[in-house]
Amino acid sequence: MSKAITPRAQDYAQWYNDLVIKSGLADYSAVRGCMVIKPYGYALWENMQAELDKMFKDTGHQNAYFPLFIPKTFLSREAAHVEGFAKECAVVTHYRLKNDPAGGGVIVDPEAALEEELIVRPTSETIIWNTYKTWIQSYRDLPILINQWANVVRWEMRTRLFLRTAEFLWQEGHTAHATAEEAMEEARRMLDVYTQFAESFMALPVIRGVKSPAERFAGAVETFCIEALMQDGKALQAGTSHFLGQNFARAFDVQFLNKNNEQEYVWATSWGVSTRLIGALVMAHGDDDGLKLPPKLAPIQVIIIPVYKNDTQRATVHTQALEILEQLKKAGFRVQYDDADHVRPGWKYAEYELRGVPLRLSLGEREIQQHQVEAVRRDTREKLYLPFDQLPEKIGDLLDQIQQDMFHQAKSFRDQHITTVDNWDDFLRALEEPGGFVYAHWDGTPETEIRIKELSKATIRCIPFPGQLPDHGSGHCVLTGKPSARRVLFARAY
């Protein structure tokens, strides 16, 4: 075992780090809190991007790109927004370096201070709304439906690979609308897009809902989210969508002339998902032997491994393997053939399991004689034999099956980790055992929400949309006993 992974049961955080590093998704970098996304991890991100991008385009959005740097004054225009981000902004103060006269290498040239400091974007609402102001005059200019793929920087105190890094990659949608209804519809539509992406591509079941005021995005009127559950029982926000009301339009004075010839502030939304989704994928599906990637996103869907005992066999197997490789490529699968001769089949089995490749095909003399390949599923380790003449169909079916089974596996885990409780003792107990989500009444006050967090480390993940979870009607707050209109979903979270 050259690449030992810490078992989940022993140390979950270490298991996660081991998986990310050893599967080749990412590396630590020389910069504190910043990581290198390695080719395998980036390929995964590209697959996610491709699917999301398609969904954005299908819902009428276009991509654009706004500056990395934001004038400092922009950030302070919207009061809640600046309060939310001020503590974690990287600031550019100078534009030039020079040789240290004292001989200490290169130093910041004190003569080259910027007149107005620039903020490295933690999110782009401000620069975008400053721009939209110049694009919008009439209701005929609306809606504006724009998305950008970008990097952002949030100077986090504590970072974790993919889950929380100082710099990360994401997409941020920013839309402008003539009416509140339309903007609200947009925010809800994009949350549906995220839901569909999470569930059918990532095989990650999510609960849709509204954020409590305390968890709301800085500057939003309403924040919607999808919440997923990780195997250690902690929740992870997998995507958010915000109804921004007229907050940014007011802050940047973006008005339009409506059909009645009246000036009106524009209605806004923003929505985003980030490379953190890769962390979600790792933690929702992985096991002690490595990643399990859902077929729809896996950079390698099928790996072909040759098995032989001598050069004669090797040649035979090689010829057959190439034929299968071509056939599968032609059928549109992301397939690779590993004919490296310096490691043996067993090594390769372990390696591709670590990397989470959904389906492994082994091909040796035995299989060739019987006109079949040995196939092993990564998710269940089930071994099957597939006849040569039905490979593309059978493999297509298998990958679909794996995709579905992974979703159901995750969903069944998630459902077993939602506990409905009615008193504080049970609340605390449920957070430990079984862990996960706790569905309880809350009196609706921020004070109680904070108190619950202090006492239990659990936060309100969301107030689920109707139909997401059973509605038990009104009741009494799990902490204060005060009247509560409905249950909300609590959990400890990433």
Add this chain to the structure above:
RNA sequence: CGGGGUGUAGCGUAGUCCGGUCCAUCGCGCCAGGUUUGGGACCUGGAGGUCGCAGGUUCGAAUCCUGCCGCCCCGACCA
């Protein structure tokens, strides 16, 4: 920012308490050749080191002293 840990070859480590026998141990990986190949092979040979950095103590420092730095983990804050 607080608490803990850690820094020795690409990775993981021994040695540090008690200085010399260490121009530094072992495993993995790497290179060459050979034997192998159905669950992380083996043999032989080889390459690879500012012992985190700076200063100090000493005849002599990976080891002792002072200062600094990096990174990881836990907590507070956040996607």
